[in-house]
Amino acid sequence: MGILAIAPQHLRFAFKLSTAVVLALFVGFHFNLETPRWAVLTAAIVASGPAFAAGGEPWSGAIRYRGMLRIIGTFIGSIAALVLIIVMIRAPGLMLLVCCLWAGFCTWVSSLVKVENSYAWGLAGYTALIIIITIQPDPLLTPQFALERCSEIVVGIVSAIVADLLFSPRSIKHEIDRELDALLVEQYRLMQLCVAPADGEDVDAAWGNLVRRTAGLEGMRSNLNIESSRWASANRRLKAINTLSLTLITQACETMLVQKARPDAVSDTFRELFAEPVETATDVHRRLKRMRRVLVWTGERDTPETVYTWIGAATRFLLLKRGVIGNTRITGVEEAILDEEVVIKPVSAERHHAMVNFWRTTVSCALGVLFWLWTGWTSGNGAIVMIAVVTALAMRLPNPRMVALDFVYGMLVALPLGAFYFLVIMPATQQSMLLLCISLAVMAFFIGIEVQKRRLGSMGALAGTINILVLDNPMTFHFNQFLDSALGQLVGTLLAFVVIVVIRDNSRERTGRTLLNQFVSAAVSAMTTNKARRKENHLPALYQQLFLLLNKFPGDVAKFRLALNLIIAHQRLRTAPVPVNADLSAFHRQLRNTADRVIAASSDDKRRRNFKQLLDELEIYQQKLHLWSAPVQVTESVQRLTVMLHKYQHALTDS
Incomplete structure (x- = not known):
């Protein structure tokens, strides 16, 4: 009964994972690979990683993309190993420590x-x-070993991809279509709250939910992009929809601020229009048609700029939503919307966090190397590998400690389970x-079902x-070697x-302050007369940073x-008509x-x-604006x- 209960959600991927493992095992032995274990391990990790992240069967393209990243990381790591050996073959101890620095560097980049x-990048390390x-023992075998490892990993990746295709991977397109309709309805409801205006807590909850859903839609777009090339037009439209969704959120919240400053800013006509409830995207479409007619009658001057822009x-x-759902050819009107602005990529605010990750990986790997060299333990090399794997994969995730704990629990389970297979089954x-394949399948x-949970x-x-x-x-069965390897992993x-527990990540407050200062810098940089700079769209980058702030400080409304x-x-x-002259530009x-x-x-x-100094310069800038007769806007x-920066200067400058 338990298996039947989970069949709709988890059984198909469990069969997919079993097929990938068996296929990699069969191909590895059929072509007499030196260590088919690497092919089987690669197939299992490439297939199960996206499922663990998704909490269910991964979307189409996710396994292929992860496989591609694994190939790239393996080749980068193999080339780095060859270079290190060629340069430092006469100093093996120093070469190992430099390799620990390389692992730390890759973790830093991956952060x-x-x-x-x-x-x-984590894999390359x-x-x-x-x-x-x-x-x-024999550095001259490096090229051969690197080539063998790359070929075994490619076999594992191809096995995972073939298994994914055999079991008809799920397309995310239908989910995107449904989310677009729901997102438009939620955008309208947020605007209703801001026009009313509603209680601040209700608005905070609504816009926070919309920021998360917009970020989720952008993640869906990434999955759709790697699923198939036939979604290229839909992908372009979804990029623009991401910006439009963020624009709607911003304009709605600014409408609320305008309402608080001037309660009569929004006319009764628009209040009545926004007061009508909506349930579907079709309802929103009807309301927008009526609003556009009202705009034609009343004109833009009698409508607040935020409402008109919204x-x-x-x-x-x-x-654009219609084009995404139908996946039709992009029209001339849509092309004008898609090419309207240049989207700017965000600058990472987690440099201190990345440096902490660098030291965690480097120190833990170096300790493992020193422990191996000091004790001479035959499975010390296995311990070093597990240290590098755990730290490289854990650092980029929100909770590295829990990821490391997952590996600890996993190795405790692997010891008795592996012993049962090693002593009895194999x-x-x-x-x-055939029996070997069935046993591993x-x-x-069963582990595939648990991974999805x-x-x-x-x-x-x-x-x-x-x-x-x-x-x-060929396979050999030496229990001492098995036990040694299992203990090395543990x-x-x-x-x-x-090491992750001892070297604490104290970057949370610093990252939060850096993020806030990046928002300040973006607001200041919007004051420009350069036409190319004014066309730059920073909104996706700013909201991506805001989403990071939401994750770092959940519940911090201020x-x-x-x-x-x-x-x-x-x-x-960014849209303000700043006077154009050399004095202001400088x-x-x-x-x-x-x-x-x-x-x-x-x-x-x-x-x-x-x-x-920035506050003083803003005061001078205001005087210059008056001197050059800048508009009131x-x-x-x-x-x-300026008033906002004066009010929050301690939050923006103090640790």
């Missing part, structure tokens, strides 16, 4: 790049360490390839059990866990409101340089001095930004 690409440790962005959202199947099937220890148990089983060619994961106000200030200043560059120095300051004292926006 700064996009999350979906970090796997390749510990691949080099695996190769250098394995060839210590209606325009919602109309473009609706147009000797009994020694004469039958059964194990992968995100059971603590499931991923570690799968990788650890396969790693300690004798799946070499000691390595425990040492990695201890930080969220400050960040949102700074994003609103950025958008307001002062804009000065303001941007000062804002950059605030972010780059290495101490609180320097940060306070630079921030005070510009002077009021700059004044509001």
Whole structure:
């Protein structure tokens, strides 16, 4: 009954994982690979990793993309290992320590790049360490070992991809279509709350939910992009929809601020229009048609700019949404929307966090190397490999300690499970390839179900059990070697866990302050007369940073409101008609340089001095705006930004 209950959610992927493991095992032995274990382990990790992250069967393309990253990471790591051996072959001890630095460097890079690409860099770090440790008795075999390892990994990846295709992977397109409709309805409801205006807590909950859903839709777009090339047009539209969704959120929240300053800013006509409830995207479409008719009658001058901009962005959202759902050819009108602005990529605010990750990986690997050299333990190399694997894979995730704990629990499970297979199952199947495949398929099937439930220890148990089983060619059964390898895995994961606990990540507050200062810098940089700079769209980057702030400080409403106000200030200043002249242009560059120095300051004292200088320059800038007869729209926006920075200067400068 338990298996039948989970059939709709988990059984198909469990069969998929079993097929990938069996296919890699069969191909590895059929072509007489030196260590088919690597092919089986690769197939299991490539297939199960996305399932563990998704909490169910991964979407189409996820396994292929992870496999591609694994190939890239393996080749980078193999090349790095060859270079290190060629340069430092005469000093093997020093070469091992330099390789630990390489593993730390790769972890540092993986902490700064996009999350979906970090796997390749983490893999590159510990691949080099695996190769250098394995060839210590005979370094001249390095090219051969690196080539064998790459070929075995390619076999495992191809096996995982074939298994994925055999079991008809799920397309995320239908989920995207449903989410687009739901997102448009939620955007309209947020605008209803802001026009009313509703209670602040209700608005905070609504916009926080929309920020998360918009970020989730962007993640879905990434999955759709790697699923198939036939979704190229839909992918382009979804990129623009991401910007439009963030624009709708910003304009809605700014409408609420305008309402608080001037309660009569929104006319009764629009209040009545927004007061009508909506249930579906079709309802929103009807309301937008009525609002556009009202705009034609009343004109833009009698409508608040935020409401007018919101209606325009919602109309473009609706147009692109239809194109995504139908996956039709992009029209001329859509092309104009898609090419309207240049989207700017965000700058990482987690540099201190990345440095902590560097030291965690480097120190733990170096301790493992020193322990191995000091004791001479035959399985010390296995412990070093597990240290590198755990630290490289754990650092990029939100909770590295829990990831390391997952590996510890997994290795504790792998010890008795692996012993059962090693002592009972595998000797009994020694004469039958079919029985060996069936036995491993059964194990992968049940662990695959647990992986989808995100059971603590499931991923570690799968990788650890396969790693300690004798799946070499030819197979030998020496219990001492098995026990040594299992204990090496367990000691390595425990040492990695201890290092992660001891070297604490104290970067949370610093990252939060850096994020807030980046919002300040974005608002300041919006004050420009450069046409190319004014066309730059920073909104996706700013909201990506805001989403990171939400994850770092869940429940801190004050930080969220400050960040949102700074994003609103950025958008307001970006469209403000700043007078064009050389004096103001030169002062804009000065303001941007000062804002950059605030972010780059290495101490609180320097940060306070630079921030005070920025406030003084903003006062001078306001005088220059009056001197050059800037419109009220510009002077009021700059004044509001200055008042906001004065009010929150301690939160923006103190640790």
